[in-house]
Amino acid sequence: MAKTFKKPEALSDQSTHYCPGCTHGIIHRLVAEVIDELGIRGRTVGIAPVGCAVLAYNYFTFDFQEAAHGRAPAMATGIKRVRPDLIVFTYQGDGDLASIGMGEIIHAANRGEKFTTIFVNNTVYGMTGGQMAPTTLQGQRTTTSPAGRNVEEVGMPVKIAELLSALETPAYITRQAVLKPKYIVRAKKALKKAFQYQIDGRCFSLVEFISTCPTNWGLTPVEAIKWAEDNMLPYFKLGEYKTPDDVEED
Amino acid sequence: MAYKHTINKDLCKGCGLCVAVCPKNVLEISDQVNSMGYFPAYQARPEDCVFCTTCCIMCPDVAISITKVVEEEEQE
Amino acid sequence: MGKILMKGNEAIGEAAIRAGCLNYFAYPITPQSEVAEYLSRRMPEVGGVFLQGESEIAVGNMLFGAAGCGARVFTTSSSPGISLMSEAISYISSAQCPVVFVNIVRGGPGLGGILPSQADYFQATKGGGHGDYRLLVMAPASVQEAVEMVMTAFPLAEKYRNPVMILGDGLIGQMMEPVEFPEHLRTEPSNKDDWATNGMDTRKSNKPNLVKSLFLSAELLEEHNVILKAKYDRMKQEEVRYEPYNIDTDYQALIVSFGTMSRVCRTVIDDLKAEGFETAMIRPQTLFPFPEEPIKQAALKESCKIVLSIELNMGQMVEDVERSVQGTRPVHWYGKAGGDVPTPEEVIDVIKSFF
Numbered sequence: 001m002a003k004t005f006k007k008p009e010a011l012s013d014q015s016t017h018y019c020p021g022c023t024h025g026i027i028h029r030l031v032a033e034v035i036d037e038l039g040i041r042g043r044t045v046g047i048a049p050v051g052c053a054v055l056a057y058n059y060f061t062f063d064f065q066e067a068a069h070g071r072a073p074a075m076a077t078g079i080k081r082v083r084p085d086l087i088v089f090t091y092q093g094d095g096d097l098a099s100i101g102m103g104e105i106i107h108a109a110n111r112g113e114k115f116t117t118i119f120v121n122n123t124v125y126g127m128t129g130g131q132m133a134p135t136t137l138q139g140q141r142t143t144t145s146p147a148g149r150n151v152e153e154v155g156m157p158v159k160i161a162e163l164l165s166a167l168e169t170p171a172y173i174t175r176q177a178v179l180k181p182k183y184i185v186r187a188k189k190a191l192k193k194a195f196q197y198q199i200d201g202r203c204f205s206l207v208e209f210i211s212t213c214p215t216n217w218g219l220t221p222v223e224a225i226k227w228a229e230d231n232m233l234p235y236f237k238l239g240e241y242k243t244p245d246d247v248e249e250d
Numbered sequence: 251m252a253y254k255h256t257i258n259k260d261l262c263k264g265c266g267l268c269v270a271v272c273p274k275n276v277l278e279i280s281d282q283v284n285s286m287g288y289f290p291a292y293q294a295r296p297e298d299c300v301f302c303t304t305c306c307i308m309c310p311d312v313a314i315s316i317t318k319v320v321e322e323e324e325q326e
Numbered sequence: 327m328g329k330i331l332m333k334g335n336e337a338i339g340e341a342a343i344r345a346g347c348l349n350y351f352a353y354p355i356t357p358q359s360e361v362a363e364y365l366s367r368r369m370p371e372v373g374g375v376f377l378q379g380e381s382e383i384a385v386g387n388m389l390f391g392a393a394g395c396g397a398r399v400f401t402t403s404s405s406p407g408i409s410l411m412s413e414a415i416s417y418i419s420s421a422q423c424p425v426v427f428v429n430i431v432r433g434g435p436g437l438g439g440i441l442p443s444q445a446d447y448f449q450a451t452k453g454g455g456h457g458d459y460r461l462l463v464m465a466p467a468s469v470q471e472a473v474e475m476v477m478t479a480f481p482l483a484e485k486y487r488n489p490v491m492i493l494g495d496g497l498i499g500q501m502m503e504p505v506e507f508p509e510h511l512r513t514e515p516s517n518k519d520d521w522a523t524n525g526m527d528t529r530k531s532n533k534p535n536l537v538k539s540l541f542l543s544a545e546l547l548e549e550h551n552v553i554l555k556a557k558y559d560r561m562k563q564e565e566v567r568y569e570p571y572n573i574d575t576d577y578q579a580l581i582v583s584f585g586t587m588s589r590v591c592r593t594v595i596d597d598l599k600a601e602g603f604e605t606a607m608i609r610p611q612t613l614f615p616f617p618e619e620p621i622k623q624a625a626l627k628e629s630c631k632i633v634l635s636i637e638l639n640m641g642q643m644v645e646d647v648e649r650s651v652q653g654t655r656p657v658h659w660y661g662k663a664g665g666d667v668p669t670p671e672e673v674i675d676v677i678k679s680f681f
Contacts, residue, residue: 002253002301005316016311020288021265025310042527045395048538057536063523065394066538068417071387074379078391078399079523081375082349086395086525104387107380181271181307214265221265 008032010041012061021221023211024052026178027120027187028059031089034192035062038199044087045079047072049101051093052126070101073108076115087198088115095125098134098158105164109204112169116194117206119160121236122213130216134158137231142216161208161241170203170244177210177238179225190240203244210236252319253301255293261313262290268305268314274298277305329504334469334494335360335402337505338428338476339368342400344507345477346514347426348374349399351388353381353407356440357496358430361402382407386414393423394537396522398480398515400426404496405434405446409454415489416455419554420539422521424483427461428476428492430499433665441665442496444585445639450493451614451646458551460558461491462565463613465584469503471611477511482565484516486557493613495638497586497667561615568617569609571595576629577606579677580655582621582647583636584610586667591636593670598677604629605677613643618650625651632680633657636673 007013010032018024035041041062048056050069057064067075072090079088097105097119105117124142125131132145135157139148149157161175172194176187187209194205210232212224219227257268257277262284268291269277278294290313293299306314332340339361342350350369352362362378369376375392379385382403392399403411408429418425431446433439446454450463462482466472472494479490519529523537541547572595583591588609595605608624610617625633633655635644644659651657660676662668 002251003303003316004253004318005303005306005314007312007315011312015261015286018310020263021267021310023310025312026308029310029312043525045523045525047391054540057534057538061534062526063395063534064536064538065391065523066421066536066540067391068387068413071383071390071414074384074387075391075394077377077379077384078351078388078393079395081351081377081388082392082397082399083395083524103380104384107384181304184307221267222270225267225270 008036010035010061012059014058016059017055018052019215021212021214021224022052023178024120026184027118027209027211028056030184030188030191031091031118032060033188034195037192038195040087040195040199043085044089047075047088047090049090049092049096051096053091053093053120054127056091070096070099071104072096073101073104073113073117077108077111077113080113080115084114084201087195089118090115091118092120093126094119094121094123094133094135098160106167109164109171109206110167110169112171112204114198114201114204116198118191119206119208120211121160121208122211123232124213124216126213126216130213137235157235159236164206165242171242172197172203172205172244173242174240175208175210175236175238177233179210179212179228197244210238252321254317254319255296255299255301256315256317257291257293258313259290259292260285261311262288263311264288264290265310266291267308267310271308272305273302274300329506331502332469332505333360333500333502334472335430335499336364337469337473338402338499339364341473341476341507342426343368343372343374344512345480346512347398347400347480348372349392349397350375350401351377351379351385351392351399352401353379353385353403355404355407357432358402358404358499360499382410383413386411389425390414390418390421390423393418393425394421394523396518396524398424400428402428402430404430404432405438405443408446408449412455415461416457416459417539418489419459419461420457420550421537422487423537424480424487425489426476426479426483426492427489428494431493431495433663439665440496442586442638442667443663443665444495444587444637445642445663446493447613447637447639447642450491451616459554460561460614461489462486462561463491463493464611465493465613466498467585467588467609469498469501470505472498473505473507474511477508481513486561488557493585495586565612566615566617567611568620569611570620570624571607571609572599572604573606573608573624575604575606577604577627578629578631578681579605580624580630580633581605581607581636582610582633582643583607584613584643587636587638590667590670590673594673594677597670598674616646616650621647621650622652625655630655634677635659637661638667639663
């Protein structure tokens with residue numbers, strides 16, 4: 001069935017600095033599409049991390065703040081507490097969220113802060129050149145795990161969706177992927193649901209996106225998609241890990 | 251009702267993801283370098299395109315768009 | 327409303343509310359946890375925001391986000407907590423957001439102690455975080471002055487779009503003194519539509535605002551630093567405040583002292599005067615901008631033989647005093663860093679030792 005397709009209003013015209021085939025670009029578009037469809041651009045404030053997406057504010061057409069490394073959830077908390085009517089999201093990579101910012105994300109989720117976090121998991125620190133991250137897979141080589149991640153030395157890759165789902169405070173936690181159109185379509189639904197929970201003032205929401213980093217993985221964009229499917233999805237299982245409705249059911 | 255599939259060749263970074271996912275194998279990587287120094291994707295077999303937007307969904311750079319085109323005769 | 331007897335920490339919390347600041351983010355740390363306890367009750371009464379963060383690092387960034395979207399915000403902490411907030415303070419200064427920080431200083435370094443100290447002078451005035459930034463720093467010597475400084479800090483932070491720090495100490499926070507909250511010091515928050523990320527609908531604009539501190543281009547970062555420096559230079563022109571004491575006499579020694587320590591020095595000056603030995607004091611009320619000129623002039627008095635920087639640390643403000651006196655008189659330091667406050671007698675002995 002033929003359809004039209006165009007750039008969402010919430011996305012700027014600026015070509016991104018992301019590497020060819022980097023899936024940040026897809027996630028940016030999904031965020032912009034959801035913001036357009038929910039008609040909230042005029043009251044949305046995005047918070048950029050330190051990482052490849054630090055320049056995200058150049059690619060969106062609404063208010064933005066740029067956080068110190070790992071601190072976006074605290075900034076988002078600050079905004080939501082003084083202006084609960086604003087729609088706030090943090091956009092963070094795995095180094096930003098799961099390493100230096102682990103304290104901030106856990107406590108924001110545990111307080112039930114009513115903002116949305118977009119968590120881009122590509123197993124490495126992209127901007128700084130491909131170092132090991134908390135989500136680097138066992139045996140995966142990076143610039144700081146040249147012989148492959150040794151779990152005896154640095155432990156197992158962190159599963160953020162499962163970790164945050166263990167908190168008692170109601171939340172919407174889901175892990176999605178942007179590796180293929182079928183995943184992307186599902187990821188967009190989940191992202192829209194996350195923003196809807198925020199609009200309704202219902203709960204904290206986090207969408208983890210399994211993403212690729214062709215440059216630092218040393219693969220072509222197409223090979224990177226395959227590597228992620230073959231290696232990341234078995235460990236980082238997709239799915240809806242927690243929704244605020246669960247609490248009532250128990 | 252006709253549709254028009256356009257790849258903005260100066261936004262495309264030639265990553266090839268659209269080529270890989272096109273269900274009708276319409277797209278290929280051009281050998282003409284664009285203004286950013288990339289070899290953009292293009293419609294090698296436009297007649298096979300069914301305007302399903304799969305390539306648009308996969309594109310990380312929002313370089314592909316599909317618009318409705320009102321035919322000349324329909325305008326009169 | 328007449329004067330009421332209040333603990334310093336609680337008076338500081340009430341002062342913020344009376345100034346028109348209804349948003350407080352904080353983390354417990356002795357000797358100022360009472361501010362949070364007090365505001366956890368008071369803020370709900372006035373429809374304000376009270377939130378205890380998970381760490382001072384988080385609190386610093388909550389303040390940054392909230393100030394960045396246009397709200398008036400403040401926090402109180404103590405020395406180690408301020409160290410943790412220093413990253414955020416550097417970001418806030420560069421992003422030019424108005425935030426008020428109150429540091430009820432305790433003994434350091436490290437975990438240090440919980441008794442009064444002035445050992446965060448360098449941290450406050452020379453930058454505890456990274457990069458070329460300065461804080462406007464005010465040092466109260468009484469609970470009433472702390473109240474007034476907190477209240478004036480908000481319009482000052484907005485005037486300069488820069489963090490302002492109140493540098494108290496454990497005594498200022500813990501002692502009770504009669505206070506009142508001057509109504510004329512209440513101010514309306516300034517309009518921040520031209521820079522705050524308060525939502526495009528709020529300011530009926532289609533142009534996004536951006537609060538950030540990253541400048542990857544050397545020229546832009548240079549330009550940005552020039553803009554920031556111009557503010558600090560302007561502070562030096564317009565915001566220096568100090569209080570002279572016994573300055574119109576032929577004093578033989580000039581004391582420079584601030585906060586709690588300056589109160590002991592007043593007693594010293596009075597006692598020595600009774601013995602016919604004149605001494606005087608310049609009490610900086612702003613530590614940045616530092617009152618260089620008044621100190622320079624006071625040291626040049628014919629009768630003045632020495633200048634003494636008396637502070638509750640191992641010698642920090644003394645460097646600024648030396649810089650101000652410019653070698654025209656010998657400058658000495660005296661102080662204690664463990665938490666004890668020198669007695670008037672001890673200070674008198676030190677002064678006499680130079681004559």
